[in-house]
Amino acid sequence: MTYEEILTKYEPVVGLETHVELGTRTKMFCGCKTDFGAEPNTQTCPVCLALPGALPVMNRAAIAATIQIGLALNCDIAEWCRMARKNYFYPDMPKNFQTSQYDEPLCVEGYVDVVVDGKEYRIGIERVHIEEDTGKTLHVGGATGRIHGATESLVDYNRAGIPLVEIVTKPVPGLGSLAPEIAKAYVAELRDIVRALGVSDVRMEQGSMRCDVNTSLNLPGEEWGTRTETKNVNSLRSVERAVRSEIIRQAAILDDGGKIFQETRHFQETTGDTRSGRSKETATDYRYFPEPDLVPIAPAPEWVAELKAALPEKPSVKRARLREDWGISEVDMQSVANAGAVELIEETIAAGSSAAGARKWWMGELARRANELDVDLAAVGATPAQVAALQKLVDAGKLNDKLARQVLEGVVAGEGDPAEVMASRGLEVVNDTGALTKAVDEAIAANPEIAAKIRDGKVAAAGALVGAVMKTTRGQADAKAVRDLLLERLGVS
Amino acid sequence: MTDLTRLSAASLAAKIASKEVSAVEVTTAHLDRIAAVDPRVHAFLHVDREGALDAARKVDAGEITGPLAGVPIAVKDVVTTKGVPTTAASKILEGWKPPYDATIVERLKKAGMPILGKTNMDEFAMGSSTEYSAYGATNNPWDLGRIPGGSGGGSAAALAAYEAPLAIGTDTGGSIRQPGAVTGTVGAKPTYGGTSRYGLIAFSSSLDTPGPCGRTVEDTALLHSVMAGYDPRDSTSINQPVPDVIKAAQLGKNGDLSGVKLGVVKEFAGDGSEPGVLSAFKDSLEALVKLGAEIVEVSCPNFQYALPAYYLIAPSEASSNLARFDGVRYGLREGDNGSHSLEEVMSLTREGGFGPEVKRRIIIGTYALSSGYYDAYYGQAQKVRTLITRDFQSAFEQVDVLVSPTTPFVAFPFGSRTSDPYQMYLADLFTIPTNLYGGPAISVPCGLSEGLPVGFQIMAPTMADDRMYRVAAALESAVGSFTPPEL
């Protein structure tokens, strides 16, 4: 069955659990810094190393950020809730329990609206809660640093205890064949919302935003099917691919008369499909109970109101404003948003590019390139500043469209800023009149018959000579300038 | 010359302040006493001679002054001391030197109190006899063949054996008070949240309370004042002024209790206790009446469920608190010989590093928190906790403090309660309700039964720690103190 055929037979139900690492200066329960890339185990203390006797104290900024995320997702904020311990053993979790929230999340019952193919879909938010991140484990001795086949592991607890917000959607039925795109659009929208709040850098490629995707299939009119949970989905594109591949995999099993097992699966970036992990039947019993070392959270209504008043412009409102500024259609704006290009274009314009130029590069050449490389647009290898510089070179006449594409290719390949690539690859438009005049004169001398025709007034024949000049200048000349010069030399202008 | 080890902390402090003796002399006297008697008592797991003398020298140099400056102290081995071994009497932490001081230790140091060493206890504070210490039991100075109580038997025995004038204990279900009772010393469990838990190796987080131990009520109050108070590193710390327990102890010492209503807990005044314990308790009540106190019998019907609720809540929290001992970041590691996976090494480490009582409690706690059992066990125990709190609250509407024997029996011979773990649990029958409620309670010596000390327990409302000190000091003035036979 093709994907489209599957979706005429089965109805998918999709749910997403997204973890966002907050950008607070310090950890959730201690004053250790959260700087990325520090030397291993230099941002740890008795609390986040779980030394005997150490006790946690909650970071006010992390609670505020969680409430703001909840508010931005239209959630109700709990009047009273507690932290809970989730008990299981794992070496990257120093206490061997995660301080999290269980049946009393800080934010509940919200929603996010996304638009795909001109239609709006409402994604229900079940809960938003606060918890802590784990440390990082390096596997040694196996192939390519993977856990499988490793002979030992090395643990760094710098990341342990960094505040993590978990955002859980309700299961979303009724999306049909657009389920993968809508899932991706939701994550893109969530990312834009969180980024606008300024509480996280939400960089999927660095792991500060991570997704788990729940997928099930059912026949129309029947109960929802058994769901699988796909972990390790770490880019916008992967969200879409993970849902699609899981739909295809499950449909094949169901069509064979097989059963779907509730299990955790892992998304494989290389192949784009999912692989079975630990099955939920044997999953450990987490033995949640209220965290006795932390007192309940009871946000004062005034505080919540204050946090609400401080919310920034909503991405959807902002997009409407930008659409005006950029002078583009609603559909075009939506594809910009779904491509995750809003901020990139905005920053490119801020760096000096025209709106049309910025959008052209990000949604054209760079989107195509990102697609080829299978990465998110933000990770394609060009920065807004570089794209703006490129457009400025075009505007100044130093690059034509064809050359600009080649320069951009060099930028994406890591060869440097546009000016550097232009110089090193020798791609500048030839504006030197002397060199150009020489090339024109040579072309006239080499083609006396055509030259004669033009002198006789058959100006249309000039195209052939312009082509010859462009060939000798390897495309670096401006075609109009060549034509003007040619006519001048032949005395017809 | 006076034997410095026989003096109270208050008089030692006065002599040091007036330069009659030096802090180094006082500290040395206690270190010498430890060297002389601890081989028989085994109150200490580690003696920090150099650290103690360094601290004493600072006081003698005039760098630190204060109400207890220069008075040495023993610290229960469940409290972290920077650079000094801290094991919680467990093999799993053998040799561990914490890189940080507990808040209460910081306060002792700031107050100029030389820390003599770390005292023995039941492993991770789970027990009532110190028989569950991985390093061997402590012997009761009153009778070396008997238990010194637990879990803080080492701290109490160190006081009774004149090895230290003051000690730090921790009380989760009676671990300060019951050892105080069976060694004829004073032990106070402050209001939960009144003393910082930061640096106290957690057993049951919602119950654990560090507190002072001394030979007199006044000494205990002095230490209480030094160690108590708000700590921003403990989220459950109460940000309020410490009740004036010193003034209350002085007031009580005058021997006037007119207008004070003592509530005798009906459920704890009957056949649960040994006859000798009960008669000492009743004699003490009479003595208190003579001082002007009024006795009211109050009923706390839910106290009978305190022991079962405690033995669900404490092990549940412990099963989670003790998960961190996995051989990855500190302490023991077993089985890491290349043939075992991390999971196996963790299990072998915990199997080899924990003693039987700790394992039993971890397993019970894991059970009580399991899905399917949570509501019937842990959840129900938390509801019982609410009911016990309500019993206390309604009792304190009628009376100022509640009183009972501290523990149903005097120091028992080693081995007499280890075969049936539940028999050991009964030692905490009268002390546990207070922990579930969170209020303060104190045990003060009130008499002897067949030559062994009996403790009298006074329980007060939360943040009214001063009330119990007043009654305790009055009782002390009425019945006198009790001195163990020479070692």
Place this chain on the structure above:
Amino acid sequence: MAAISREEVAHLARLSRLAVTEEELDRFAGQLDVILQSVARVGEVAADDIPPTSHSVPLTNVYREDVPAPSLTQEEALSGAPDAYEGRFRVPRILDEED
């Protein structure tokens, strides 16, 4: 009837990462049964409409400000480690989920 079976004790020991011996299993099963039968008495209390108490102090909203405090040095952090390598805690191989 026993409140807890030997098999249950074995399962709980695995959950708690305790490599208990057969002899311990026999002993613990009996002892835990006695303890559980005794503590099960909490079930006698009619407490359906009673709220549970998780904290004895009625505090709420205890926070610290988002201001960095000194961390331990790498050396201090690793000082108690049974095994460390290049600034990290070394542990034996971790069982793969698919193993």
